[in-house]
Amino acid sequence: MTSQDQQINSKDLEEAFALFTEASHQLSNAYAGLQQDVTSLTEQLAVANGNLKKQFEEKAVLSRRLTLLLDRLPAGVLEVDDRGMVIRCNERALGLLGESLVAKNWDDFCTVHFQETSESGLLLFESVDLKRYITVEQVQVVEEAVTVVLLHDVSASVEMRQTLQRNSRLVAMGEMAAGLAHQLRTPLAAGLLYVGHLQREQLQEADRIKFAVKASERLQRLEALVQNMLLFVRGQPQEVSPISLQEVVQDAFIEVKSVFEQQGILLQLELPNDSAVVMANFKELSGAFSNLIENACQASVAGQLVSCRVELSERQVTVLVSDRGVGISASALERLFEPFFTTKKGGTGLGLAIVRNLISSYGGEITVTSTPNLGSEFKICLPRVLETTNVLRQS
Numbered sequence: 532m533t534s535q536d537q538q539i540n541s542k543d544l545e546e547a548f549a550l551f552t553e554a555s556h557q558l559s560n561a562y563a564g565l566q567q568d569v570t571s572l573t574e575q576l577a578v579a580n581g582n583l584k585k586q587f588e589e590k591a592v593l594s595r596r597l598t599l600l601l602d603r604l605p606a607g608v609l610e611v612d613d614r615g616m617v618i619r620c621n622e623r624a625l626g627l628l629g630e631s632l633v634a635k636n637w638d639d640f641c642t643v644h645f646q647e648t649s650e651s652g653l654l655l656f657e658s659v660d661l662k663r664y665i666t667v668e669q670v671q672v673v674e675e676a677v678t679v680v681l682l683h684d685v686s687a688s689v690e691m692r693q694t695l696q697r698n699s700r701l702v703a704m705g706e707m708a709a710g711l712a713h714q715l716r717t718p719l720a721a722g723l724l725y726v727g728h729l730q731r732e733q734l735q736e737a738d739r740i741k742f743a744v745k746a747s748e749r750l751q752r753l754e755a756l757v758q759n760m761l762l763f764v765r766g767q768p769q770e771v772s773p774i775s776l777q778e779v780v781q782d783a784f785i786e787v788k789s790v791f792e793q794q795g796i797l798l799q800l801e802l803p804n805d806s807a808v809v810m811a812n813f814k815e816l817s818g819a820f821s822n823l824i825e826n827a828c829q830a831s832v833a834g835q836l837v838s839c840r841v842e843l844s845e846r847q848v849t850v851l852v853s854d855r856g857v858g859i860s861a862s863a864l865e866r867l868f869e870p871f872f873t874t875k876k877g878g879t880g881l882g883l884a885i886v887r888n889l890i891s892s893y894g895g896e897i898t899v900t901s902t903p904n905l906g907s908e909f910k911i912c913l914p915r916v917l918e919t920t921n922v923l924r925q926s
Contacts, residue, residue, distance in 0.1 A: 795833025
């Protein structure tokens with residue numbers, strides 16, 4: 532090997548050694564930097580772990596508090612998954628329903644144990660040894676695919692309201708005693724007078740028949756008065772169920788139309804295309820509408836129009852009975868629904884009082900507007916049942 536070749540190899544080795552030294556220095560620096568990064572990341576991770584641990588402990592404390600609060604709530608709380616199965620039930624719900632519903636189907640349980648009442652949103656719960664009035668609220672939590680069901684026991688409130696209604700009726704009965712005595716005395720005295728005439732031996736046959744008819748009319752008036760009085764005093768509706776309001780109104784309208792159409796009264800009925808379902812007793816509600824339509828006909832003369840119109844909204848059904856008859860004075864309007872107050876000759880004064888009590892018992896209301904010599908309009912509003920097969924969900 533020549534001296535020139537040795538110089539080249541020596542030079543290459545020096546360059547290679549220099550490169551190696553530089554690379555080692557860079558690696559050392561990189562390693563030192565990596566160690567610093569690892570140390571920094573370790574410290575950051577320790578801080579993050581500490582924060583997460585703190586947050587976890589805080590959430591655990593919050594969860595325990597919420598669980599304790601949930602179990603101490605005065606309302607029953609259920610969690611229902613998207614399959615309709617109950618996945619959680621607090622202690623209050625257990626006490627209200629008498630059993631744990633966890634792993635049971637909520638809709639099936641409602642079908643068996645809950646019944647609708649005449650009051651909108653109020654349900655009657657019945658089990659083996661339990662009977663309560665409960666309101667049900669349902670809130671969907673879309674993000675978690677669950678529904679939270681809130682159960683409120685309002686039995687005490689319902690019982691207090693019923694007691695108040697009974698006491699109010701007792702007060703009303705006391706106030707009506709004098710009026711009732713007068714109402715009974717007049718037809719009774721007239722009936723006794725006609726019966727006394729019937730006892731005369733020399734009475735002609737034609738007169739006997741006339742007095743017998745008069746006596747019968749007075750007895751029928753007494754019977755009607757007693758029946759109306761019983762309806763008013765009872766104050767509570769008979770058994771209610773979901774019924775078609777159109778069918779009730781049509782039933783009442785046809786009954787009255789058959790009588791007053793012959794007298795020249797024009798009767799008009801307007802029903803919506805959509806169905807309207809209410810919680811009521813068919814016979815009692817039909818009788819109330821018949822009373823209002825009949826009153827409108829009696830206030831009209833031949834050629835005047837009496838109309839009955841049904842209007843629907845999302846949660847309410849409205850029935851409007853209007854006429855273009857004599858109207859009602861302002862002073863009479865103030866007392867129109869009072870027992871024994873009447874502007875009709877021979878009236879008992881209980882018809883509208885009974886109608887108002889009945890409509891109120893169904894959770895509705897009745898109002899009237901009138902102008903003398905221009906006519907009157909009675910407006911009845913009742914809560915609407917949207918789906919008879921899904922009443923509990925709507926509640």
